[in-house]
Amino acid sequence: MKKLVIKDIKDFNLDHIFDCGQCFRWNKEEDGSYTGVAFGNVANVNYSSGDVIIISPFVAESAWRSYLDLERDYGRIKEALSSDNIMKEAIAVSQGIRILNQDKWETLISFIISQNNNITRIKGCVEMLCRSFGRSLGKFGGREFFDFPGVDRLSKIGLAELDVCRLGYRAKYIAETARLVERDGGTKLSLGGSEPIERAREYLLGLPGVGPKVADCIMLFSMNKAEAFPIDVWVARVMSELYGFDEEDYEGMQKFAAERFAPYGGIAQQYLFHYIRHRGALS
């Protein structure tokens, strides 16, 4: 097991990063650190007096810098967004959020599972997918970890086999989407990061189980599209409470976010999401 220390990192809070709904495979340890799996490697991440400490068999610094989005200057982004007083308050309780740069395929499938579902159950479903169909990554801290199953594997799995994951009606979306992605060898999906947002969205919306909200999540969390502004029931709620929108006026919120928060709508959205989900709680 190796150890990587990345020094002098500001705007970094473990709970805000791993517990703000962007990822489903990181879990908190008793010491406050988080253990999870990213790009096929199990790892434990901790943060102490400005140092990000990663314990993993894989400790390539550039890869972890990229995954944890350490190259982005969140101080500057927060400052830009703080011209809005309401946003300023949301940022105050969510200050250490960073948008992880996650795997596109894993993010696609995970957010298909997320629809009309709750975070606890989503995590359970994803875990079962990995445990049932992903390759073992061996033991880490006495527990066995599994990789997220690849396109090749999931595209060949039948609906009956998926039953163990308790995906409900989403199982058929996943089976069909897997087959569609497999058909072009994942080319279009991997292209998403370098394409303009409209083209990436257009492709994603063509996949079964992917609508506007899920597409925005995939683009924000895995395709480096910081302007994507996913609106779910929570964001609708917080936009209604803080900015006075009708809770069903998704179009109005979308437009407002594009103007007010550009070009960091997605990051603003994460501050709002975290704010509404954790208000009243200590953080």
Add this chain to the structure above:
DNA sequence: AACCAGGCACTTA
């Protein structure tokens, strides 16, 4: 026992 969860697809008008 209804209602809800990081919505979407399908049907109707």
Add this chain to the structure above:
DNA sequence: TAAGTGCATGGT
């Protein structure tokens, strides 16, 4: 194009 409705599952 818009508006309404069903949907698997598990928790409250």
